[in-house]
Every structure is written in structure tokens, then in C-alpha cells.
Amino acid sequence: MTDSHVDNGVPALKIEHLRKVYASRTGATGAGHEALKDVSLTIPSGEFFAFLGPNGAGKSTLIGILSGLVVKSSGTAEVCGVSIDANPEKAKSFIGLVPQEFNLNWFETSLEIIVNQAGYYGIARKDIMPRAEQLLKDLGLWDKRHEQSRTLSGGMKRRLMIARALIHEPKVLLLDEPTAGVDVELRREMWEYLRTLNEQGTTIILTTHYLEEAEQLCRQVAIINHGEIIKQGTVKSLLTSLNFVTLLLDVVAPVSTAEMTLVRDYPITKIDDMTLELKLAPGETVNDSFRKLTAIGVQIANIRNTGSRLEEVFINLIEKK
Amino acid sequence: MSISTASNLTSKRSPIVVGFLTMLRKETSRIFRIWSQTLLPPVVTTSLYFAIFGTFIGSQIAKIEGFSYIQFIVPGLVMMAVITSSYSNVVSTFFGAKMQRYLEELLVSPLPDWVVIAGFVSGGIVRSLLVAVLVLVVSLFFTHLVIFNVLVIFAAAFLTSVLFSLAGLVNGIYAKSFDGINIVPTFVLTPLTYLGGVFYSVNRLPVFFKELSLFNPILYMVNAFRYGFLGITDVSLYTSFAVMIVLILVLLALALWLFKKGNGLKS
Structure with missing residues (x-):
């Protein structure tokens, strides 16, 4: 559904003054929690980028706004040059999302899940079958294609969510804590998979609190805490800033x-x-x-x-x- | 894990049509996959109504406008099954998707809100119309069917299923727990259905209760449907269809607004 990965200098992501205030549980106005505070950022196309930060820093909120799961309070965001406000459908078509929590239909099979997802992106069943087969094979899930998702192990569910996010060939892959709870071997395999995907042109933006993950995978890192980006740059430049x-x-x-x-x-x-x-x-x-x-x-x-x-x-x- | 060369993904149909058909297929396959929960219960329940109210008790009740009591209640009971099936189908699938979080598959997709709404509603329509046909077939074991106007029958059943599918969707959006999806069917829908002229003609009620019944929207649906079968109605047919269409538009606007605002759907 998406076009080629050549983007003529258009950034994969451009965020300006993005802000999110969650309403307080009591419903009182003006007393909400400010999860994102005036965040501005540009991520070039083809980048491998990480948002680093502790739990509750605002990383998932940022990913949620970009993917349409969280309603922003103010600010603007563009995905591949398309505003998420002016043309949300188009902007969403560029994105593939791997959320932090498992969000698979327990009673659907692996194959049904990714074929249906392709349908939501406008790709008909018969047209997507070859890619669905290839993706499930690539991610080691082809043997489990007729298994209901509830019967899969945690690692398989995580891989199935990656297959689902990639089924429509997104230009930008958003991964929210992709290796949380994943064993060391699978984590290394996933890193390798993501690296190759990035080399093929997909912009990858991930959130993580595993610092090793960001160091191993990403060229650019933004450190986010209490809803603010407190440092941004290449991994190399951040490491050279070390004072000990x-x-x-x-x-x-x-x-x-x-x-x-x-x-x-x-x-x-x-x-x-x-x-x-x-x-x-x-x-x-x-x-x-x-x-x-x-x-x-x-x-x-x-x-x-x-x-x-x-x-x-x-x-x-x-x-x- | 390895990576294969990406394919070129294109489809001849419009993305919106493909998206809607995907949802319709998914909803329909669910209805057939768990047929013992979706199709069988209303058939069993209405069979009991036909046997007890229609045959055992109905045989002792005088004819209503020239029709036997069981002939009079068949359209009402079919409509009751349509209302219950459409509402419960959408409220349960939507709330299930919300609780298991796979609703996010749709929320992150480029499908416009109205297509997502149409997809869920389509499941309610398919299930309720299937149930209507099954209940009508069962009714043939108890009485012979009189058909006055097929178009009115179909229009009333279709509009009612759309209306209650939308109502189920709105309930599913607002619901925060399983209690939240049971309160409306138990304390609102069931009383309104029983008091909506399924088992009696409101013309036989005292004036006060007859006028009170006119505030019950289900009365109009039951009567429109009954008109299609028997050619008799307690209220104007035009008013009945107007009530259905207005309520559909109100619920559709509410559902669209809730999707746009993200109330009960997004953070």
C-alpha cells in the first residue's frame, strides 16, 4: 500500500511542540498529569532511532499519539510529510506499530490476524497471501499459522505482532519496548531482523529502557524523562560526552x-x-x-x-x- | 529470522471496500464459528414462547383483529430476537475487542471511523437477520405464516437491526466493565421490548398506558414489522419508519462523535 522507500529528503517524523496532558481521574480540570511537555523533534527517513527513558517518561504516549491511540493535547506531528491532523488516514498508512502490551485476538489464528490487518490497510486477502506466508516464514511462525494466538508463547506473540505491523510494508516501524520480557536469544534474533529491515529502507523508531538495545541498534537516540527530551544526538556523540x-x-x-x-x-x-x-x-x-x-x-x-x-x-x- | 524482499502490494478494489469486507467477513465467520452462542439461543427461547404463549395459553385467547394469538405474536417475537441479537452481537464483539485491546488493530489502521462503525454494525445485522429467518422457520411448526408486504418486513427488520447494532456499539464504547454491557440489556432493553406490544395490542390498554407506550420506540418497530406480516398496526407506519430513521441518525452521530473524540477508545 505504501510507496517506495525513497523519500526525497522528507523526514520520516517531524514533531513540533507536542504536548499531552492526561485528565485527572477525578475529572477536575487543570489538575491532569502532563505526560509530554512541548516536545519537538525531527527524524530523517531511513533512521534507526530510539527513545530512551525510564518507565513513565512519556515514551509510550509519544508513540501512541503518532499511531492514533492517544489524543494529543496540542502541537503538530507529520509522518513522511503528512500531518496526523489534516490527513490522519494517510499518515497512519505509513506506520506499522508493535505495541508494548500483547493486543492479539485470542481466538484468531496467526494467519487470520495478519491477513485481516492487511485488509484494514486496503489490501485484499488474495493479494496479501504470498506476503503473509513469507512474513510468517521469515519470523519462524509458518508452522503456527493455524494456531490461535492464545496458544502461542510470549516470544511467538511478540514476533506475530511484528509480522502484523509489517504486513502492509510500512515506511515507519514504531516499536514500543519491543524486547520487553523476551529471552536473550530471541532478543538478539530480533535485533538482527530489525537491523536488516532498516538496511532495506524502513525507518525504525523504538522506545526502550534497555540501554544496551539502543546502543546496539540505533544511530540516533533521544533521552526522555518526565515528558521532556533532555538529550538528543548520535549514540557516538552521547558516549563521547561521558565525563568518566x-x-x-x-x-x-x-x-x-x-x-x-x-x-x-x-x-x-x-x-x-x-x-x-x-x-x-x-x-x-x-x-x-x-x-x-x-x-x-x-x-x-x-x-x-x-x-x-x-x-x-x-x-x-x-x-x- | 530472515527477511525476504518486499512484495509490491496492490489491490484492485478501493481500500475502504476491502477494509469493510474484511470486517464483515471476520464478524460473519465469528457468528458461524460460535453458532451455539450466537444463533441457537434465540431459536430455543422463541420456540418456548411459541409453545407456551402461542399454543398452550394462546389457544384460550380470543382472536385479535381476525388473527389467532400465535399469529399475532410471531412478528413481535421475531422482532424481539432481532433486537436482542443485534444489540448483544455488537456490544460483545466491540467490548471484547476493547478489553483484549485488539481494537487497536483498527484504531491504528487508516480505515475512517465510519467504516469501522459500519464493520461492527454489519456483524449485528448479519446475525440478527439470520436469527430472524431461523425463528420464522421455527414458527412454521406452530402456525402458518401470513405475509402482507415483504418490503415492509425486510425494511423494518433491517432498520431495527441497524438501530440496535449502533446502540450496542455506543454501549460498548462507554462500558468499562462486563457489568457495563449487561445493565442496558437487562434493565432497559428487556422491559422496553416486553412493553413494546410484542404480546398485546396497545389499543386494548387503558388510555394512560396506551399513551405511555407511545414513548417506547420498540412499539414502532414491532408494529411496522407486524404490519408487514398481518397488515395491521397500532401506530402509523410512516411514524414507525420515521422513528427508526431518526434514532439511527442520532446514534450514528453519537458513535462518530465518540470515535472522533476518542472517548472510551483512546487515551
Whole structure:
């Protein structure tokens, strides 16, 4: 239903002064919860973009407004150059949505679910069958095509929702916490699938609070908290803004409190008896700390990175706020 | 997981027609898939009415305007089944979709609101007309059918099913729990149907109750339908159709407004 993926410089998404205030439960006016505060953002076509933020930051509200599930309070949004206010049907036709919560009809089969979804996008049953078959095969669900969705495992349901979102070949794929509750192996497979999809031209916008996910997949990231974008840029630029590096040191023998007292002037903290944390500011080297540790008899068995470096940027920003 | 080359997706039909037919097909297949819940109960219930009120009690009741009591109540009972089936079909499918959240499949799609509304209503129409035919077939075991005007019969049944499908949809939009979809059928629909001239002619009521009955919209539907079979009615046929059409327009406008505002549908 959608046209080609070549978009002549038209951004996949353009948001200006987007705001959402949820009415209070008591119905009192003016006392609602402001989930999005004047958010403005442009995402170029073909981008792989992540909205990062803790629970309740406003990520799902933003995705909901774009996909037509949440009514915005004010502001504008365009999907592939089409306003969601002036031509909502056209704007929606560009989008495929994978929501956070399972929203499958329990009693429909996998095949029925995606074929019906194609129908809602104006693609007739007989025309969509080859693509439906291919998508279910690609996502490892072809054997389950006649199974009711309620009988599928969590991972299969998640993949079925991806197939449903892709059935009409959307230009923009919105994924709200796509790997929440997914095991490590399936998560890696999904990342690979999304990467290839993006390489083929689909703009992918996801929300996540798994920082590793954003770091692994995305070129651009916006960190969102309390309804505001507090930092935006390429993953690389965010990582270079880090003002410290954290390393974990596994030691050979338990470190005593007395030994820790001897290194109190160094950026070393004790995580547990067998693990120390070394936090280095720009320009600092590991040599001084290692020399001191060696001098007091602490032997280091292994050095590890703390995991996601983006997590450190994230925590740094959230704490600043 | 691997990715295949995307196909070129096109359909000859208009996207709106394809979308509507998809919903119609989905709703119809559901009706047949769970026929023991959708088609059988009204047939069993009305059979009991035919047996008890029509045959056992009806045989002791004098003719009404030249027709036996069972002949008089058959159109009313069919209309009662139409009202119940259309309402309950749409309220349950819509509320089920809302609770299981697969209503979102439609809300995120490019289908205009009126097509989504038409899709749900089409399910109510299909089920209620199927039930009407089945109940009429069952009635043949108890009496012979008199048909005065087929067009009036069809128009009254169709408009009534549209009206109560829309009413079920509006109920489904507002409902927040399963209680919310049971209150209206139990405390509003059933009393109005029983008091809507299904079992008696309102002309035989005292003046006060007759005039009170004129405020019951179901009276007009039952009488229009009965006119199609027997050629008799307690109220003007034109008034009956006018009442149905006005109520349909009011409910349609309300449903469209609720979809546009997102009340009960969107955050």
C-alpha cells in the first residue's frame, strides 16, 4: 500500500511542540498529569532511532499519539510529510506499530490476524497471501499459522505482532519496548531482523529502557524523562560526552576494610569482597590506581567494563535533572 | 529470522471496500464459528414462547383483529430476537475487542471511523437477520405464516437491526466493565421490548398506558414489522419508519462523535 522507500529528503517524523496532558481521574480540570511537555523533534527517513527513558517518561504516549491511540493535547506531528491532523488516514498508512502490551485476538489464528490487518490497510486477502506466508516464514511462525494466538508463547506473540505491523510494508516501524520480557536469544534474533529491515529502507523508531538495545541498534537516540527530551544526538556523540569511565576489577582474594582505607584517595569503591569499581575521569589512567593496589597486596584477576556505556550517560543525565 | 524482499502490494478494489469486507467477513465467520452462542439461543427461547404463549395459553385467547394469538405474536417475537441479537452481537464483539485491546488493530489502521462503525454494525445485522429467518422457520411448526408486504418486513427488520447494532456499539464504547454491557440489556432493553406490544395490542390498554407506550420506540418497530406480516398496526407506519430513521441518525452521530473524540477508545 505504501510507496517506495525513497523519500526525497522528507523526514520520516517531524514533531513540533507536542504536548499531552492526561485528565485527572477525578475529572477536575487543570489538575491532569502532563505526560509530554512541548516536545519537538525531527527524524530523517531511513533512521534507526530510539527513545530512551525510564518507565513513565512519556515514551509510550509519544508513540501512541503518532499511531492514533492517544489524543494529543496540542502541537503538530507529520509522518513522511503528512500531518496526523489534516490527513490522519494517510499518515497512519505509513506506520506499522508493535505495541508494548500483547493486543492479539485470542481466538484468531496467526494467519487470520495478519491477513485481516492487511485488509484494514486496503489490501485484499488474495493479494496479501504470498506476503503473509513469507512474513510468517521469515519470523519462524509458518508452522503456527493455524494456531490461535492464545496458544502461542510470549516470544511467538511478540514476533506475530511484528509480522502484523509489517504486513502492509510500512515506511515507519514504531516499536514500543519491543524486547520487553523476551529471552536473550530471541532478543538478539530480533535485533538482527530489525537491523536488516532498516538496511532495506524502513525507518525504525523504538522506545526502550534497555540501554544496551539502543546502543546496539540505533544511530540516533533521544533521552526522555518526565515528558521532556533532555538529550538528543548520535549514540557516538552521547558516549563521547561521558565525563568518566567505569571499570570493574575482580580481585584474587577478599579485600578488607583496612585495605580499602589505604586506597581512600583513589577513585576506587568496593562493590563486594571480590569486586572493586574504578571510576576514571577524562585524562586519568588506570596506572596510578593499579600501582597502589599492587603495593598494598591486592591482586587483580580480571578487568571488566560495567556493561552499557550509554547507561552511564543516561544515569548521569537523569541524576542531573 | 530472515527477511525476504518486499512484495509490491496492490489491490484492485478501493481500500475502504476491502477494509469493510474484511470486517464483515471476520464478524460473519465469528457468528458461524460460535453458532451455539450466537444463533441457537434465540431459536430455543422463541420456540418456548411459541409453545407456551402461542399454543398452550394462546389457544384460550380470543382472536385479535381476525388473527389467532400465535399469529399475532410471531412478528413481535421475531422482532424481539432481532433486537436482542443485534444489540448483544455488537456490544460483545466491540467490548471484547476493547478489553483484549485488539481494537487497536483498527484504531491504528487508516480505515475512517465510519467504516469501522459500519464493520461492527454489519456483524449485528448479519446475525440478527439470520436469527430472524431461523425463528420464522421455527414458527412454521406452530402456525402458518401470513405475509402482507415483504418490503415492509425486510425494511423494518433491517432498520431495527441497524438501530440496535449502533446502540450496542455506543454501549460498548462507554462500558468499562462486563457489568457495563449487561445493565442496558437487562434493565432497559428487556422491559422496553416486553412493553413494546410484542404480546398485546396497545389499543386494548387503558388510555394512560396506551399513551405511555407511545414513548417506547420498540412499539414502532414491532408494529411496522407486524404490519408487514398481518397488515395491521397500532401506530402509523410512516411514524414507525420515521422513528427508526431518526434514532439511527442520532446514534450514528453519537458513535462518530465518540470515535472522533476518542472517548472510551483512546487515551
